[in-house]
Amino acid sequence: MPVDFDLTAEQKELKRASREFAREVLRPAAAAADALSDPQEAFLAMRPVYRQAAALGLHTMFLPERYGGGGASNVDFLIAIEELCAVDPGFPTVLLVNGLALMPLLWFGTEEQRETWIGRAAADTRGDFLAGWAVSERGGTANFDHPSPQAGIQLTADHDRASGEYVLNGEKHWPCNSGGWDLQGADVSLCVVRTDRSRGGKGGLSAVLVERGTAGIEYEVIDKMAHRTCQNVTMTFRGARVPEGNLLADGDGDLLVNRNFTWSAPIASMAAVGLARGAYEFTLKWAKTYTGGGSKPIIHHQAVGNLLAEIAAKIEAGRYLCWKSAHYMDRFDGQGHALGGMNKTFCGDLMQNVVTDCMRVVGVNALDRKFPMARFYREAAVFSLYDAGNLAMQRRRTWGVMADRSFSPDTFVDGEPLEFSRSMEGYGVIAEQG
Incomplete structure (x- = not known):
């Protein structure tokens, strides 16, 4: 089959609806909540947004239709996540964690557990249910x-x-x-x-x-x-x-943890891409209008233009790795441990650099809280630390798969299945001596 990056009509509509929700509903609420000193109050301030997201089905879109969920593919979910995280990466984490809590029931749970908890989550259209x-x-x-x-x-x-x-x-x-x-x-x-x-x-x-x-x-x-x-x-x-x-x-709790963080890896990766895109969009607009005291906007300076070109390329590369990882998991359910780990570490680390480079273009004004760059900088620090951590489980799982006899450098290029096993666990764990 040819490599095809074209979105379907349904995916384009999902992108449009998610972007509208992000900019019209999420953006003002997130800005107000982030400024609150009490962390629980900040979370509660997002409840009206969560209720509107539930009305759109965003909070359970990844759950199977069999249990009342949206039946969205992994790629579909990433399309929505990018739009939300370009505005605020915190709130979409609430949606992601609903999945981290419920998706394991599909892989390890009983039918009764699935019907009870996935069914209850999917039936919630008011935005009350949290997992x-x-x-x-x-x-x-x-x-x-x-x-x-x-x-x-x-x-x-x-x-x-x-x-x-x-x-x-x-x-x-x-x-x-x-x-x-x-x-x-x-x-x-x-x-x-x-x-x-x-x-x-x-x-x-x-x-x-x-x-x-x-x-x-x-x-x-x-x-x-x-x-x-x-x-x-x-x-x-x-x-x-x-x-x-x-x-x-x-x-089998170890296998559950590994599979769960494999499922979430491209989502967390796309969250990083979304945040980087938000910083880039602001920076590009800034560069096209800000003169820095000169006669033309700073985008006409070679140093700025070159840096913006690198920023744009990194975002494009990160997005397509996310799509590749999600597509692989759509094809081979429960696999992609190494690809997911590569995806998460690459995007999490790379996008911190993107936000820093965006701040270099904006200059000292990036420190002014009336502009969004200070918040982008704070939020960017999260991505290499959460969702199994880039220095810890994500890289270690990739390492374990690569060390296995069944792995080939062509595995993901050729789209071949590669099942994760316990023999791939434990790389880098130092056992007690004696």
Whole structure:
């Protein structure tokens, strides 16, 4: 088949509608929310925007039609994400995390769990339903699959067979959405837990669904320098009990984590591209009108023109790598671990450079808060740190796939399937000696 980058009529309409929503609804609300000093108030200020997004189906467009979702492809979702993130990358993270919490049910959950939670999310047209994804911990999660039970994930879930429940003790740090609108919990949070204290991260991990209002959990909002239009919390579990029917991926929590961050990688990558595009659009307009005290706009200066040309090229390259990665995952569901990792690290790192270069073009005025460049700069810092971290899980997963005997440099060029396995995990994890 020929390589085709043309958008369908439906995708062009999705792009148009998403851009209109971003500029008319999201932009003014995000600017106001970002300026609020209280992080929970900033998140709550976005609730009217979330409700309008729900009315458009944006909050569950990636879920299968079988359960009432929008049935959008990965590529479709990226088209919407780019438009939203060109205005504000924080709010779309709320939508992304709905997917991180619910998509694993398709891969590891029971049919009852899928119908209950995916069905409930898809049925929400008012914008009330939130799903949280809780994997990160205060001690760090880069080595979540460490072979020692004393390292990696330390939120424990002990099976109380007499009551038919799992008892959770420990802490999660940085989960998004999990506090809910009122800090009584999201409707459901998918938590990666240690169900076997005697085994390491390649066999001792599972996941549990923690429902809103579960006793024994406290939520503390994290005050962030960026992405203030989404919520991150610390969850503290003290004897919290969940029904044993809420368990999934028993002993396969490591595979769930890897597959989940593979699904989210092109989305986070496109978020970085969107932010970079927003900075570029402002900078290009600035360069065409600002003279710097000269007789012509600064775009006529060779140094500015050359730098803008590099900026534009980086954004185009990043976008097409995102599309390639998403297209591969649409073809081979659950695969693309290495390609997704390459995508995330490339775009996350590259787009920080783009925003910095845009500020160089704008000059000292980029520091003036009445212009958007200061916020672009703050937001750009997030992309190499979140969604499994560029220095940690994303690169390590790519490394593990490349080291496997089945990998070829032509794998992704030729569009060949490559299934991820446990033998590809653990690269870069330093085991205890002795």
